[in-house]
Amino acid sequence: MSKRLFSAFEQKQLESNPNVNHVSDRSISYAADFKVRAVQENLSGKGPMAIFLDHGFDLKLIGSDKPGECLKRWRSVYKAFGEEGFYTERRGKGSTGRPSSKTLSAEEQLKKAEARIAFLEMENDFPKKARRIRKAGEEEGLTLSERFQLIEQTIRRYQLKRMVTFLCHLARVNRSSYYAWLTNENNRIHREQRDEDDYKLLNILYTQGKKKEGGRQLKMKLENDYGITMNLKKIFRLTRKFQIQAIIRKKNPYKQLAKASHEHKTCENHLNREFVQLPGAVLLTDITYLYLADGTKVYLSCVKDGTTREIVAHYLTTSLEMSIVYKTLQRLNEALEGNVHPGAILHSDQGFHYTHPNYQRKVKALGFTQSMSRRGNCLDNAPMESFFGHFKDHVEARECKTLTELKVKVVDFIHYYNSGRYQWELKRMTPEQYRGHLLAA
Incomplete structure (x- = not known):
């Protein structure tokens, strides 16, 4: 029996081939005439894969190793019993046609008793199959459609006659509903x-x-x-x-938060997590670190609009000196062209860069009200942390050998993030589209 599982659609596709009797979720029953022709063609020198292809089988569907396995088994039967071996082999299949009213012979009674035993075994196996369809360890029941499918597969596998009512009762479904399901094939x-x-x-x-x-x-x-x-x-x-599952970043609850320096003066939290206000009214900033291929540590400083989620300015360097935040402020001022929103807030954590007196003077000179997160509370700057998370998901910094290579990747991703990445909470728009939408409104 194959490890390959055939879906309902694939089973019907295979059964449309005249060389197939019936198909279950795990096995294919081939017609006796096809087995005889296949063995004779193989003995005359034709390869197994060529035989199956010429008779209309899709090797991608059944598996490229299946023809060879089947021919090996069929040649053994042909050698031992000849052609008759394929026509007399019934292997658990019930009798076909209408029941005879004549008195049954001892041999016929024996066959009928064997068929009854086969049905009882099927009945015993029915709840086991129901449990196998669900994930291991779960006790969820089958859906209505799955119950109908299981009944239909059981009847085809054992070639059962006049057992629909019993199986419907066993599966706790209406017989009329089952037949309606069949007609909707x-x-x-x-x-x-x-x-x-x-x-x-x-x-x-x-x-x-x-x-x-x-x-x-x-x-x-x-x-x-x-x-x-x-x-x-x-x-x-x-x-x-179809088991399409996005790779989700794993949270690290044990990651230690960087302790803010107490040598500098901290600012009050004016934002209080009210990230969404007006475009340009709330700006968030933070620094994250990356590594190049040779292990060199690189730092990325960004400024994000809390309302439109657009990355307004950024600066990448290998130094963690104060110049990283000064350059970021300079690029922010250039991006805004000096048009700072009245009462605009520039929010950050309590890192030593942001508590430095010179930095605070520069922020005030640009016209911003400086705001800081509470100590050890990264959620106060959650949108900025979220961006860095998405950034590291998409940009593989360790693939870059030089800072120049990484700068190109950073610029490309920020452009994609601002102009090409749709966000559900922004009415399914990109940050740039959403900014235009707010300004137009």
């Missing part, structure tokens, strides 16, 4: 095909995003870049069905 196949097509598109976006973008990011990319509207619940259903 074409719609289910079409739905499976649509899911396959949608999955291919989602998988392209998922791969382009380095497997780090979730359902909401996929939805916004579909709408903005492809003009396709897809329900968020459907996206989540498809990501679960």
Whole structure:
């Protein structure tokens, strides 16, 4: 039995081949005529894969090693029993056709008793199969559609007749509902095909995003870049069905927060986590560190608009001296062109750069009100921390050998973050689009 699991759509696809009798979720039953032809062609010198391809089988679906395994087994049967060995081999299948009203012979009674035993074994195995469909250790029940599917697979596997009522009772479903489900087969196949097509598109976006973008990011990319509207619940259903799961950053609860220096004067927390106000009214700043390929430590200082989430200014250097924050302020002033919002707040943590008297004088000279997070509370500057998290997810600094290489990657990502990365909380717009939207309003 194969380790490969066939979906309902794949089973129907395989059963459409005239050389196949029936297909379960794990095995394929081939027609006796095909087995005889395959063995004869193989003995005449034709390869197993060529035989299966000529008879309409998709090797990507059944597996490239399956033809060789089947021919090896069939040649043994042919050598021992000849062609008759394929036609007399029933292996647990029940009798077909209408029941005879004549008196059964002893041999026929024995076959009927064996069929009853096979059915009882199937009945015994039914709840076990139900548990295997769910993840190990979970006791969740099957959905209604899964119960119908299980009944249909059981009947086909054992070639059972007149057992529908019993199986429906065992699965706790209505017989009429089961037959309605059977008649809806074409719609289910079409739905499976649509899911396959949608999955291919989602998988392209998922791969382009380095497997780090979730359902909401996929939805916004579909709408903005492809003009396709897809329900968020459907996206989540498809990501679960086809196991598309974004890589999530792991939180480190044991990471020690850097202790702020008490030598400098701290400022009051004027922001109080009211990050969203007006464009340019709340600016957040912080410094993070990166490593080059040779282990050189590099520092990135950024300023972020708390309302539009746009990165307004940044500066990258290998030095942690005060010049890093002075250069950042200079670039911020250039980006704003001196147009500072009245009462604008520049918020940071209590790092020694931001408590330095010279820095505080420069901030005040530019027209900002300086604000600082409470000691040891990173949530007071959460949007800035969030950006650094996304940044490190996408930018592999250790792939860069020089600071110049890293600067190019930083500029490219910040441009993508501001202009190309849609954000759910910004009405599914990019930061630049959202800023324009607020200013227009």
